[in-house]
Amino acid sequence: MLYREAGQFKASYQEDQQIFPIRQDKLGFIAILGFFFVVLPLIASEYWLQAILIPVLIFSLAAIGLNILTGYAGQLSLGSAAFMAVGAFGAYNFILRIDGMPFIVALLLGGLCAAAVGVAFGLPSLRIKGFYLAVATLAAQFFIVWALVKFPWFSNNSSSGVITAQHVEILGFAFDTPVLKYLLTLAIVAVLALVAKNLVRSTTGRGWMAVRDMDVAAEVIGIRPMRAKLTAFAVSSFYCGVAGALYAYTYLGTVEPEGFNLDLSFKILFMIIIGGVGSIMGSFLGAAFIVLLPIFLNVAMHALFAGSMPAGLGSNLELIIFGGLIIFFLIVEPHGLARLWQIGKEKMRLWPFPH
Amino acid sequence: MGFFFEVLIGGLLSGVLYALVALGFVLIYKASGVFNFAQGAMVFFAALTFVGFREVLPGWTGLEADGNFVFWLAFVLALASMVVLGILTEKIVLRPLVNQPHITLFMATIGLTFLIEGIAQGIWGANVRGLDLGIADEPVEWIMESADILVSKFDLFAATIAGALVASLALFFQYTKVGRALRAVADDHQAALSIGIPLQHIWAIVWAVAGFVALVAGLIWGARSGVQFALTFTALKALPVLILGGFTSVPGAIVGGLIIGASEKLAEVFIGPFVGGGIEGWFPYVLALAFLLVRPEGLFGERHIDRV
Amino acid sequence: MMMNDMASLGDTQTQAPDRHIGDVILDLQGISLSFGGVKALTNISFDVREHEIRSIIGPNGAGKSSMLNVINGVYRPQEGEITFHGKVRKDMDPHRAATQGIARTFQNIALFKGMSVLDNIMTGRNLKMKCNLFEHALYWGRAQKEEIEHRKKVEEVIDFLEIQSIRKTPVGRLPYGLQKRVELGRALAAEPTLLLLDEPMAGMNVEEKQDMCRFILDVNDQFGTTIVLIEHDMGVVMDISDRVVVLDYGKKIGDGVPDEVKNNPEVIAAYLGTSH
Numbered sequence: 001m002l003y004r005e006a007g008q009f010k011a012s013y014q015e016d017q018q019i020f021p022i023r024q025d026k027l028g029f030i031a032i033l034g035f036f037f038v039v040l041p042l043i044a045s046e047y048w049l050q051a052i053l054i055p056v057l058i059f060s061l062a063a064i065g066l067n068i069l070t071g072y073a074g075q076l077s078l079g080s081a082a083f084m085a086v087g088a089f090g091a092y093n094f095i096l097r098i099d100g101m102p103f104i105v106a107l108l109l110g111g112l113c114a115a116a117v118g119v120a121f122g123l124p125s126l127r128i129k130g131f132y133l134a135v136a137t138l139a140a141q142f143f144i145v146w147a148l149v150k151f152p153w154f155s156n157n158s159s160s161g162v163i164t165a166q167h168v169e170i171l172g173f174a175f176d177t178p179v180l181k182y183l184l185t186l187a188i189v190a191v192l193a194l195v196a197k198n199l200v201r202s203t204t205g206r207g208w209m210a211v212r213d214m215d216v217a218a219e220v221i222g223i224r225p226m227r228a229k230l231t232a233f234a235v236s237s238f239y240c241g242v243a244g245a246l247y248a249y250t251y252l253g254t255v256e257p258e259g260f261n262l263d264l265s266f267k268i269l270f271m272i273i274i275g276g277v278g279s280i281m282g283s284f285l286g287a288a289f290i291v292l293l294p295i296f297l298n299v300a301m302h303a304l305f306a307g308s309m310p311a312g313l314g315s316n317l318e319l320i321i322f323g324g325l326i327i328f329f330l331i332v333e334p335h336g337l338a339r340l341w342q343i344g345k346e347k348m349r350l351w352p353f354p355h
Numbered sequence: 356m357g358f359f360f361e362v363l364i365g366g367l368l369s370g371v372l373y374a375l376v377a378l379g380f381v382l383i384y385k386a387s388g389v390f391n392f393a394q395g396a397m398v399f400f401a402a403l404t405f406v407g408f409r410e411v412l413p414g415w416t417g418l419e420a421d422g423n424f425v426f427w428l429a430f431v432l433a434l435a436s437m438v439v440l441g442i443l444t445e446k447i448v449l450r451p452l453v454n455q456p457h458i459t460l461f462m463a464t465i466g467l468t469f470l471i472e473g474i475a476q477g478i479w480g481a482n483v484r485g486l487d488l489g490i491a492d493e494p495v496e497w498i499m500e501s502a503d504i505l506v507s508k509f510d511l512f513a514a515t516i517a518g519a520l521v522a523s524l525a526l527f528f529q530y531t532k533v534g535r536a537l538r539a540v541a542d543d544h545q546a547a548l549s550i551g552i553p554l555q556h557i558w559a560i561v562w563a564v565a566g567f568v569a570l571v572a573g574l575i576w577g578a579r580s581g582v583q584f585a586l587t588f589t590a591l592k593a594l595p596v597l598i599l600g601g602f603t604s605v606p607g608a609i610v611g612g613l614i615i616g617a618s619e620k621l622a623e624v625f626i627g628p629f630v631g632g633g634i635e636g637w638f639p640y641v642l643a644l645a646f647l648l649v650r651p652e653g654l655f656g657e658r659h660i661d662r663v
Numbered sequence: 664m665m666m667n668d669m670a671s672l673g674d675t676q677t678q679a680p681d682r683h684i685g686d687v688i689l690d691l692q693g694i695s696l697s698f699g700g701v702k703a704l705t706n707i708s709f710d711v712r713e714h715e716i717r718s719i720i721g722p723n724g725a726g727k728s729s730m731l732n733v734i735n736g737v738y739r740p741q742e743g744e745i746t747f748h749g750k751v752r753k754d755m756d757p758h759r760a761a762t763q764g765i766a767r768t769f770q771n772i773a774l775f776k777g778m779s780v781l782d783n784i785m786t787g788r789n790l791k792m793k794c795n796l797f798e799h800a801l802y803w804g805r806a807q808k809e810e811i812e813h814r815k816k817v818e819e820v821i822d823f824l825e826i827q828s829i830r831k832t833p834v835g836r837l838p839y840g841l842q843k844r845v846e847l848g849r850a851l852a853a854e855p856t857l858l859l860l861d862e863p864m865a866g867m868n869v870e871e872k873q874d875m876c877r878f879i880l881d882v883n884d885q886f887g888t889t890i891v892l893i894e895h896d897m898g899v900v901m902d903i904s905d906r907v908v909v910l911d912y913g914k915k916i917g918d919g920v921p922d923e924v925k926n927n928p929e930v931i932a933a934y935l936g937t938s939h
Contacts (some may be wrong), residue, residue, distance in 0.1 A: 013814045014807070076458050124644055127651050131390045131461050135594045136647065139640035150631035195800045202799035202806060203785075203792045210775045210786050217773035220735060221849060222761030222790035231796060262591075266465060273462055278777065312481045319473030326466025330459055331451045 003348040019197055036186060041179045049178040050251075056284075056291045057182075057189045058246045063271040063283035064196050065239025070269075071278035072200055073232030074212025075125050075133055079140035080240050081264035086114040086144060087241025088248040088255055089154050092163050096156060103170050103249075107188070111241035117144065118237025125229045141262055148257035155257075162256040165249045181250040188246065192239065197280050199235065208232050209278075240268075270322060274329050276338025285337040294318050361504045362624050363617055368510040370616020371517045372575060376593035377600065377608040378521060379568040384602045385541040386561040388457065389449060392464040395590025396471040397566060400440065402573030402582045405433035406486055407479035430570075437566025440471070445562045450555075472587060483583040488512075488574065513575045520571055524564070525605055533560055541603065595639035599646055601653030610654060615639045684905060685713030688889060689734070689857060694743035696729055696913075703729040704740065704913045711857070711891055716883055718892045718900045720924075721910035722933060727893045728770055730910065731859045734891065735760040735767055747857075762790055766855035768846045770862045770893075776835040780845050783834055784820055787852025788813040820848045824878060840871040847878060851886075858882065860892045864899060872896065876903060901925065909933070 003024050010016040020026040044053065066080045091110030095101050121140040125133050148154050148161050155161040168175040168184065175184050199205050207228040210218035215225045248255045267290060275286020301314050333339055376394060383391045408429035413420040418428075448467055452460055492509040499505060528534035539547040540557050548554050576586055596615045600607025622638045647653075689711040696704040704726045711717045719727045732738040734745070736755035745752045747763060766787070775783050792813060798806040821830055824844050829837060834845055843863060850858055863879065864872045880903055882888050894900050900907060901921040909917035909924055911933040917924045924930055 013811045013818075017810065017814070074458075076461070124648060128647050130457050132598060132647065132651070134458075134461065135598055136640070136644050138591070138594065139637060139644050142637035142640060146633060146637055150633065198802035199796070199799050202802060202810065203789060203794065204796050204799045206778070206782055206786050207789065209778050209782070213775035213777050214773050216737070216757075217769065217775070218786070219757040220737070220761060220767055220773075221786050221853065222758060223786065224758055235796075266469075269462070269465065273466075312476065316473045316477040316481070319469045320477065321473075323466045323468065323470030323473060327448050327463050327470065330455075330463045330466065331448075334455075334459065 003345070003351070005349070017201070019201070033190070037183070041183060044182075046178045049182045052291060052295070054178075054182055054185050054251050056288045057185045058243050058251055059268065059271060059287035059291060060284045061189050061192060061246065062240050062243035062268050063275060063287050064193060064280055065236045065243060066268050067272045067278065067280070067283050068196060068200070068208070068239065069232050069236035071272055071276075071282075072205060072212065073208035073229060073236075075122070075229060075232060076131065077137040077236070078134050078262065078265050078269065079121065079137040079144075080268040081260040081262070082141045082144035083114045083118055083237040083240035084244025084247060084264070085148055085257055085260035086117050086237075087111055087244035088260075089148055089163065089257075090114065090241065091245035092165065092248065093154065093156075095166050103168050104188075107242055107245050107249075110245040111238040114241025114244065115234040115238040118233045118240075119230055122230055122233030122237075125233065126226050138262075141265055145257045145260060160256060160258070162254060163248065164254045165252075168249050175250070185246055185250045188242070192242065193280060193284075196235075196239070200280065204231065270326055272336075273326055274336050276336030277334065279335070279338035281341070282336050282338030285341070289337065290322075293321065297321065357503050359621075360502075361506075362620050364504065364506055365510065366617035366620030367613050368507070368514045368616070369620070370613040371514040371609075372572065372589075372612075373592050373596050373616050374521065374609045374612025375517045375568060375572045375575075376589045377596040377612055378524065378605065379565045379572070380593060380597055381600075381602065381605055381608045382524075382561055382565050382568070386537055387445075387449065387540075387558050388460070388544075389464065390457065390461045390602065391467075391565070392461060392590060393444075393467040393471055394565070394569065394593065395587040396468040396475075397437070397440070397569040398573040398576065398589050399582075399584065399586035400471050400475040400573075401433055401437050401566065401570035402486065402577035402586055403475045403479045403484075404436045405429050405570065405574060406484045406577065406582045408432045410484075433570055434567060437570050438563040441562030441566040442559050445555075445558050449558075468587065468590075472584070476584070481584065483581045484577075486574065486577040486582050488578045490578075492579070509579065513579070516571065516575065520568065521605070521609055524568075528605070533557070537561065592639070595643035597653075598643035599654055601655045604653070604655035607653060607655035615642070618642055684715045687711065688713045688748055689891075690746040691734075692744045692746075694730075694733060694740045694745070696726075696733060696738055696740040702913055704733070704910075707743075707910070707913075707915045709908045709915065709918055711889060712905075713889055714883070714887050715905040716879070716890045716892060716903055718894060718904040718907045719910060720894065720897070720900055720907055721916075724912075725910040726913040727910055728861055729913075731767060731861055731891065731893065734857075735765045735859060761853065764854075764856035765859065766850035766853040766857075767859035768843070768850050768861055768863055770865065772839075772842045772846055774834045774842055774846055774849070777833065779831050779833055780826060780837070780848075781814075781817065781821075781830045783845055784817045784848045784852045785813065787820075787849040788816060790853065816854075817852055820852050823851070823881070824848050840867050840874075843867070843871075843875065844878070847875075851882065854886075855888060858888050858890045860890060860894075862893050862895065864894060864896055872899065879903060 005022045005024075008023055010021065015021070018026075020029055040053065041049075062080055062084055065083070066077060069075050069077050087110040089110075090113035091106045094106040094109050095103070117140070121137060124136045128136060152158070152161075155163045168181070170184075175181050200208070207218070207223045208231075210221070210223050211225045211228040218228070219225055244260070252259075271286035271290045272283060273286070274289050275284065276282020297318055298314060301317070329336055376398060379394045379397070380391055383389055383394070406429075409420075409425060412418060412425050412429060418425050444467060448463055449460070452463055490509045490512045492507055494505045495508050495511060528537055536547070536552045536557055537560075539550070539552055540554060544554065572589065573582075573586060576589055580586075592615075593612075596608060596611040598611075599614060600609075600611025619635050619639050619642075623632070623635045626638075627634050687710045691710065692708045694704055694707045695702070707726075707730070719730055721727055729738060733740050736757045736759060739755060745755070775786065778786075792809055794806040794809050798804070802810075821827055824847065826841065826844060826848065829841065834842055837845065847860070847863065850860075860879070864875050867875065876899060879890060879892070883890055892900070892904065904921055906919060907917070907921055907924045908915060909927070909930045916933055917927040917930040919927075
């Protein structure tokens with residue numbers, strides 16, 4: 001009864017083109033934002049903030065990045081983690097080498113480095129498609145991690161490329177507690193998610209989707225596939241880059257190139273498959289799911305075996321459940337959790353009188 | 356110069372192994388249009404199942420652990436497991452996804468990779484096992500004496516097995532009824548169905564054959580570097596081979612494998628020292644990529660004309 | 664709208680060719696196209712005049728679609744010269760063709776399946792939208808204004824094609840006939856001067872054909888758009904075309920007003936399959 005759009009008329013195209021055209025959605029969204037910005041910092045423990053909420057936010061951002069490239073522009077990438085690494089090491093070097101470099105600027109510059117690298121590795125997409133391209137992005141994955149390990153300049157000559165993030169300070173204010181780091185991450189992710197939403201509902205986004213759905217027709221209608229693909233690579237890598245920098249600065253503190261391996265790239269891919277390919281909100285749902293599942297499994301296993309857990313069972317079970325879920329979602333609900341959410345909303349519109 | 360040839364031959368021999376894994380990809384791709392990322396996991400599963408059976412069989416049957424009989428029984432059981440795995444994959448994973456975009460199928464096989472890895476380790480455990488096929492990894496003496504080049508006996512043996520397998524598969528698909536049907540299916544599913552080729556039957560056979568190829572590859576790789584999780588990465592070695600050779604070409608997989616194997620070893624030895632080494636991981640990809648930009652359809656692939 | 668045009672199909676309305684038709688805007692001379700060794704088009708010449716409806720007919724495989732693909736730059740002919748708006752075209756690609764005001768639909772629907780009807784038609788406005796990526800990112804000021812302005816144009820197209828009720832439906836879910844209509848809408852949104860339609864009525868029932876005919880005539884009439892049309896339904900072709908060019912095995916075998924073409928013995932032979 002509460003969720004109805006009846007009686008809400010759109011008198012202008014501007015009203016019709018809002019992100020949340022239905023009033024209840026808008027109110028719900030404001031409530032969620034309020035919960036995350038105000039309520040959670042007050043009630044969540046340090047463990048929740050640092051070990052769950054911050055990584056969920058950061059992975060959401062990376063997943064948005066991959067979703068732009070794969071979900072919207074239709075170019076599959078298996079190198080997301082490598083672009084995160086570029087962002088992390090980029091931001092690190094900007095702060096290290098330029099005195100007084102503001103944190104936010106370094107973050108964005110790190111993202112821009114990733115964007116530039118992304119465009120370079122996206123160039124093959126102009127000639128090759130589908131899994132040929134997916135395999136080509138593996139070149140980025142292996143090459144970038146290798147380069148970050150082999151050239152000590154990137155990590156300021158530390159052994160095996162380990163970097164320790166500097167303290168985060170904005171306008172003299174230190175972000176040194178989990179609550180503050182969480183709020184900073186949340187603010188950045190929220191702004192970038194809004195930007196992503198704007199991009200995908202504008203000409204840029206339509207260009208991406210057109211190239212995804214049928215590139216020959218896109219060209220005939222006057223969209224340049226080359227430009228659409230390269231901007232998708234650039235924007236996607238930018239998002240991954242910023243996510244990588246946050247990964248180093250507000251989540252782990254210390255990172256090494258090998259941490260940004262193929263497994264991490266797969267993880268991000270799984271987030272968008274489970275969350276919803278081609279959906280910004282799906283990126284959040286998927287990230288939350290993938291971060292929470294192992295924790296949940298761990299708790300469940302401990303409860304089940306009460307400490308006498310067979311070695312390796314947890315990690316194998318995780319592999320099986322991840323793999324199984326991916327297949328399950330691809331077969332049963334290729335649009336992921338985001339689509340389930342939508343179906344739920346459509347049911348809500350009719351509730352409690354479905355006929 | 357002797358050193359150069361040594362590296363080259365070593366590279367070519369491992370190239371044969373890459374070709375073997377790549378062949379598994381090509382078979383499945385030709386028959387069902389699926390780019391099976393899980394091929395590497397299948398190699399791991401096959402090797403682990405073989406080693407696992409070899410460990411438990413003496414206990415179950417009271418047979419001598421090192422005997423030939425146990426070896427072959429384990430081989431047959433592992434092969435049977437691979438066939439079952441292949442058929443299950445085809446039925447449970449791929450059939451519901453028929454007519455989905457290629458990319459979706461590809462992502463499904465990534466999920467399958469995780470699933471197979473988890474199941475394999477769940478059954479047999481995750482510890483690294485040695486695997487002895489009875490061939491020592493020592494230089495072949497007469498080559499060393501006559502040409503002063505070190506060529507490993509084991510590598511030579513592995514290459515012979517792989518070569519024989521590739522040749523027999525090529526013959527099988529060229530001259531048997533199943534082979535003809537397979538080629539028809541590869542050309543056009545609908546047309547093949549309409550002239551009465553049992554599509555699902557063919558798919559099951561192909562997955563079984565791919566399982567067999569994975570088992571052979573798993574045994575050889577496992578004997579060289581131990582049966583361990585890293586075997587799944589053989590898939591990553593095979594991918595550049597496929598790009599180079601084209602996804603649909605058996606000769607492409609072989610030639611591509613040889614090129615990748617040789618060039619990666621040569622690059623590691625002769626270019627590696629200048630940039631800090633360890634370039635084997637990405638060099639094949641960059642090589643394949645550079646090649647792709649010149650010839651997007653691969654060495655033996657067919658040029659595709661977009662019709663609108 | 665235009666309800667009175669509903670009956671136009673069936674009445675043999677012989678259009679007076681000089682009623683609204685202007686100068687030659689597209690002139691093709693000696694076009695030859697081959698793929699590898701296969702000749703798709705051999706030495707074809709014809710022209711298209713402003714505001715006319717020019718049909719290309721011929722049996723399957725005659726090279727009709729190839730001809731359209733040559734006109735909008737998807738294929739590049741090995742020989743021949745194309746003059747568009749008085750200028751000889753050199754290198755051509757589909758994008759440039761689009762910027763010069765050529766829009767088209769496809770034989771097998773080439774819509775963006777994952778996007779809504781509205782978004783599909785909005786892509787037709789793409790070339791006229793000037794904001795850049797960063798403005799889109801903010802979706803504020805100029806970018807928002809531009810989006811709304813073009814939305815208005817798109818809504819006009821939607822009204823014209825009478826598809827208001829499905830504007831937010833993903834096109835993948837629409838029935839075939841409606842998809843064809845949306846595809847026409849996408850081409851119209853670009854406000855083309857030359858519209859290429861590749862079998863717009865293929866696979867439609869009589870009613871849908873009538874609708875489509877009406878839209879084509881209205882586009883031609885109201886917007887003065889020049890139309891090059893490929894169609895198999897001879898009744899429709901003879902009804903709505905100003906002039907018809909006939910292809911067979913990549914060669915031109917007839918050219919002229921419908922009545923002329925109808926009585927051309929070579930054309931009849933090609934269609935009936937008799938030897939000549």
